[in-house]
Amino acid sequence: MAKANLLPVLLLLLSLSAAVSVSAHNITDILAADPDYSQFNDFLSQTGLADEINTRQTITVLVLNNAAFSAAAGSHPLSVVKNLLSLHILLDYFDNTKLHQITNGTTLSTTLYQTTGTAHGNVGSVNITDLKGGKVGFGSAAPGSKLDSTYTKSVKQIPYNISVIEISAPIIAPGILTAPPPSADVNITALIEKAGCKTFANLIASNGLVKTFQSTADKGLTIFAPNDEAFKAKGVPDLKKLTNAEVVSLLQYHAAAKYLPIGSLKTTKGSVATLASNGAGKFDFTVSVAGDSVTLHTGVDSSRIADTVLDSTPLSIYSVDSVLLPSELFAKSPSPAPAPEPASAPSPSPRLAPSPSPLPASPPAPAGEAPGGAPADAPSAAAERSTSGKSDGVHVKASAVFTVTVTALSAFVISAVLS
Structure with missing residues (x-):
């Protein structure tokens, strides 16, 4: 009976030992999967906002495709583009479900632009309103602003860490495009x-x-x-x-x-x-x-x-x-090689009895083979680091201490079950 009770615990420990923890997200990798976001992605890196996004635990990025972004960014200096991009980075998590379940149908969300200290009042916030009929509108929270942008599609979600969603047009706050560099x-x-x-x-x-x-x-x-x-x-x-x-x-x-x-x-x-x-x-x-x-x-x-x-x-x-x-x-020129030491006359050595002939050398191992369990059989570091599909833009690692602890507990429970 005791063994039967231990079996669920054993299964739980085994599943925990195989688990990994999501340690970070990478907005650059996420957006790199779609070339239509290349300009938005490039300017996130140029302005340093990509690093800011990657250090945040809960964030939503309202991404624009190349056509929509270039129409707004134009030839503005980098400082202005950074302010514009900052207004599209929400300090909260919004996915498709949450956007259509907004309490009272409308909410204001703080953005990275609000944290710069240059946004007064609600200029650094975004108005999100459920327009019903499947539409969600976005606009500046500044008084008198219109909801000129709408939710287009979901790009990537890592609940409740980062959400990337596409909107139809840039959100323009009053004065954001006219600030001098x-x-x-x-x-x-x-x-x-x-x-x-x-x-x-x-x-x-x-x-x-x-x-x-x-x-x-x-x-x-x-x-x-x-x-x-x-x-x-x-x-x-x-x-x-x-x-x-x-x-x-x-x-x-x-x-x-x-x-x-x-x-x-x-x-x-x-x-x-x-x-x-x-x-x-x-x-x-x-x-x-x-x-x-x-x-x-x-x-x-x-x-x-x-x-x-x-x-x-x-x-x-x-x-x-x-x-x-x-x-x-x-460039430093290479150091000259040291001059060879003068050869000295060999000193006479006593004669030694001839040693027995060595055994014939064993034939070389066939090329490409390695004994079982050799390091060549282990997965390469590159293979272990590689990710694909839905894991793009996610950095995953297992806690060594956690893994060792759970493994030890698993061994203890297995021993108890088998005894």
């Missing part, structure tokens, strides 16, 4: 100089790069300014020995033509192109992260981000503790 009033050289990077500020000014930086900033720019001590460090080349073109390339190498807030830098994969890049794999660098420390690697040296000077979409400025040296200008 923050970079228009930013004195880049003054900010860099004040941050202890006077040498770098003087160099970009004397080489005519201030105008380039200022014009690029409207569409997205990140500057890595070495502090004054960095130019005094041992190993930094004498800039006077470089041509004018090389100095300009070196300075351009300290800027990327995209907005990279610290959160985006921490999740950067692969190489980052710079203003000096003139082809794939040219004048780029990679990023590594250790805790809160972010380091840039050039292939010649590395530099740690020391401080954030400015983070205001679409412009980021950081101070770094070393001058970034691109391999295209400062």
